[in-house]
Amino acid sequence: MNFKIETVEKINVIKGQYATAQGCILPALYVLEEHEGQVTPEREKALAHLLDVPTYQVAEALSFYTMYNRHGRGKHHFQLCRNISCYLRGSDEVIALFQKRLGILPGEVSADGKYELELAECLGNCDHAPAGILGKEDINDLNCDKLNALLDKLGAPHGV
Amino acid sequence: MAFEKVLYRNLHLERLYDMDVYLSSDGYHGLAAALERKPDEVIEEVKASGLRGRGGAGFPTGVKWGFLPKVTDKPKYLCVNADEGEPGTFKDRELMEKDPHSLLEGMIIAGYALGVHKAFLYIRGEYHLAIERCQKAIDQLYARGYLGSNVCGKGFALDIIIHKGAGAYICGEETALINSIEGKRGEPRLKPPFPATSGLWACPTVVNNVETLCAVPWILAYGAKRYREFGTEKSPGTKIFSVSGCVSKPGNYELPLGTPFKVLLEDYCGGVWKGKKLKGVIPGGSSVPLLSAAECEDLNLDYESVQARGSLLGCGAVIVYDEDVCVVEASLRLAEFYAHESCGQCAPCREGTHWLAQILERIEHGQGRPEDLPAIEALLPHMKGMTICVLADSAAAVVESTLKKFRNEYEAHIKHKGCPHKKEKVFAYA
Ligand SMILES: Cc1cc2nc3c(=O)[nH]c(=O)nc-3n(C[C@H](O)[C@H](O)[C@H](O)COP(=O)(O)O)c2cc1C
Numbered sequence: 001m002n003f004k005i006e007t008v009e010k011i012n013v014i015k016g017q018y019a020t021a022q023g024c025i026l027p028a029l030y031v032l033e034e035h036e037g038q039v040t041p042e043r044e045k046a047l048a049h050l051l052d053v054p055t056y057q058v059a060e061a062l063s064f065y066t067m068y069n070r071h072g073r074g075k076h077h078f079q080l081c082r083n084i085s086c087y088l089r090g091s092d093e094v095i096a097l098f099q100k101r102l103g104i105l106p107g108e109v110s111a112d113g114k115y116e117l118e119l120a121e122c123l124g125n126c127d128h129a130p131a132g133i134l135g136k137e138d139i140n141d142l143n144c145d146k147l148n149a150l151l152d153k154l155g156a157p158h159g160v
Numbered sequence: 161m162a163f164e165k166v167l168y169r170n171l172h173l174e175r176l177y178d179m180d181v182y183l184s185s186d187g188y189h190g191l192a193a194a195l196e197r198k199p200d201e202v203i204e205e206v207k208a209s210g211l212r213g214r215g216g217a218g219f220p221t222g223v224k225w226g227f228l229p230k231v232t233d234k235p236k237y238l239c240v241n242a243d244e245g246e247p248g249t250f251k252d253r254e255l256m257e258k259d260p261h262s263l264l265e266g267m268i269i270a271g272y273a274l275g276v277h278k279a280f281l282y283i284r285g286e287y288h289l290a291i292e293r294c295q296k297a298i299d300q301l302y303a304r305g306y307l308g309s310n311v312c313g314k315g316f317a318l319d320i321i322i323h324k325g326a327g328a329y330i331c332g333e334e335t336a337l338i339n340s341i342e343g344k345r346g347e348p349r350l351k352p353p354f355p356a357t358s359g360l361w362a363c364p365t366v367v368n369n370v371e372t373l374c375a376v377p378w379i380l381a382y383g384a385k386r387y388r389e390f391g392t393e394k395s396p397g398t399k400i401f402s403v404s405g406c407v408s409k410p411g412n413y414e415l416p417l418g419t420p421f422k423v424l425l426e427d428y429c430g431g432v433w434k435g436k437k438l439k440g441v442i443p444g445g446s447s448v449p450l451l452s453a454a455e456c457e458d459l460n461l462d463y464e465s466v467q468a469r470g471s472l473l474g475c476g477a478v479i480v481y482d483e484d485v486c487v488v489e490a491s492l493r494l495a496e497f498y499a500h501e502s503c504g505q506c507a508p509c510r511e512g513t514h515w516l517a518q519i520l521e522r523i524e525h526g527q528g529r530p531e532d533l534p535a536i537e538a539l540l541p542h543m544k545g546m547t548i549c550v551l552a553d554s555a556a557a558v559v560e561s562t563l564k565k566f567r568n569e570y571e572a573h574i575k576h577k578g579c580p581h582k583k584e585k586v587f588a589y590a
Pocket residue numbers: 212213214215216217218219221224241242243244245246329330331332333334335367368369370372373549550551
């Protein structure tokens with residue numbers, strides 16, 4: 001398979017920055033995700049070929065680093081923090097509410113493909129606990145009312 | 161308590177992330193001062209300041225810089241640790257979002273002092289705004305000749321590359337961070353060799369935290385002597401305390417090291433949330449032992465004082481528990497985190513963190529057995545000092561300290577078959 005020109009150009013810049021081809025794998029995966037989309041097995045192989053690294057090196061990186069999009073994402077990707085500082089300020093109630101409204105468990109995408117819930121470890125936003133991220137935007141100082149309002153705005157169902 | 165703000169000196173300025181705004185204050189004065197001196201003299205100034213690493217270990221920065229070989233036929237590297245994954249920590253994020261040029265100025269000074277021509281800024285992947293602001297600031301620096309082949313016309317070359325993390329707490333450990341930049345699994349390496357001799361691509365490498373480097377421009381601009389006017393003899397300077405949990409005003413507060421905990425809690429954070437009583441405090445990020453309210457009564461927040469109380473100042477993330485917090489459930493939350501983040505190389509960590517989480521889960525949810533507490537106590541010593549990195553020790557720390565200080569709560573869970581604070585499990589796991 002062939003990548004878009006911009007993908008290849010960006011990956012070429014990366015090649016000049018890292019001392020080894022293996023070093024390019026993680027930044028190149030981000031480029032791939034941005035310009036091509038989901039990291040499919042075909043794209044994984046094509047990337048190994050482009051970087052001239054053994055395919056196992058790309059596979060190994062993907063098995064260790066959790067942030068790459070390998071399985072497709074819900075349209076609205078919610079990451080809700082469950083770690084200590086958020087827990088201390090009521091994250092569990094907020095997470096429970098999300099689950100109740102959308103009827104999905106952490107790691108799942110709703111049947112219509114619109115909502116995805118991921119439980120996050122500390123997002124470095126503990127002064128705004130309970131905290132989360134929607135897509136790339138931080139959601140601060142969550143509580144049940146605020147989450148309800150946010151889900152209403154997105155048109156989420158009231159309980160599944 | 162008179163002191164000057166070092167790290168937050170310009171934070172009142174709007175759009176400080178813009179180079180022109182930064183320059184309109186004292187921006188790049190530290191770099192100008194550094195470039196007038198020899199690299200060795202810059203290292204000496206940082207040594208004289210007594211600045212200690214703010215990433216957790218508190219190692220003197222100037223001394224670390226001195227370990228890098230002066231003469232070598234290999235390239236030397238600087239890696240900046242902006243992985244900030246320690247639960248309760250959010251200081252590097254604010255610095256990078258609001259004042260990226262302080263960090264970059266510190267990096268250029270370090271690059272000059274160390275003879276480094278390539279620096280990697282490793283930012284955790286979730287920090288979208290920080291990545292964007294730092295990248296824009298780097299672009300400005302290239303455009304104005306502060307980076308590239310001839311930094312400020314002084315004939316030295318420096319490139320800075322942002323390396324975006326991809327979701328692994330363990331990559332905050334410096335050798336795991338190095339492996340991650342090499343494109344490998346983020347597994348810590350056995351030390352020695354230390355990064356100073358064999359780090360990134362087996363070349364001499366310095367790894368520093370964001371906050372550490374943000375203090376460097378000020379030290380060069382205003383002098384080590386003035387830096388030492390704040391803080392204590394052994395913990396000089398100011399530090400950001402990230403306060404979270406049960407306080408009225410969570411947030412980042414820059415204060416001199418040695419500031420009494422009570423001053424931080426009452427005068428800055430507005431006291432315990434909802435007027436409740438204090439139960440305990442984790443003073444240095446989730447990896448350090450919890451201190452009881454009594455132990456915090458006259459505690460000063462500097463490296464030595466916190467250590468003398470049996471905990472650590474770590475990265476300065478202060479997590480506050482009020483009287484109603486269930487220490488068993490809070491410890492379970494952290495135990496699960498460490499079990500999830502263990503890289504799995506060392507058996508005591510791989511197995512121990514999971515056993516801890518399993519036993520605590522059992523106790524919290526009403527299936528605890530009387531022999532569980534002795535089982536935890538038997539397990540903990542095997543997790544300490546036995547592994548490649550200190551993640552296993554960290555996992556043990558909070559459990560061990562709460563079990564020691566609040567054993568009655570653990571016993572009550574076992575005796576009454578459940579958590580006295582909460583009857584049911586609130587949310588389900590996948
Ligand atoms: C499990 C683990 C996680 C760590 N996470 C971080 C981190 O997120 N940020 C950081 O600066 N240091 C972290 N450290 C400490 C680094 O290994 C290293 O000591 C630090 O980056 C050195 O910089 P400094 O001397 O400027 O503090 C971590 C250490 C361990 C063992």
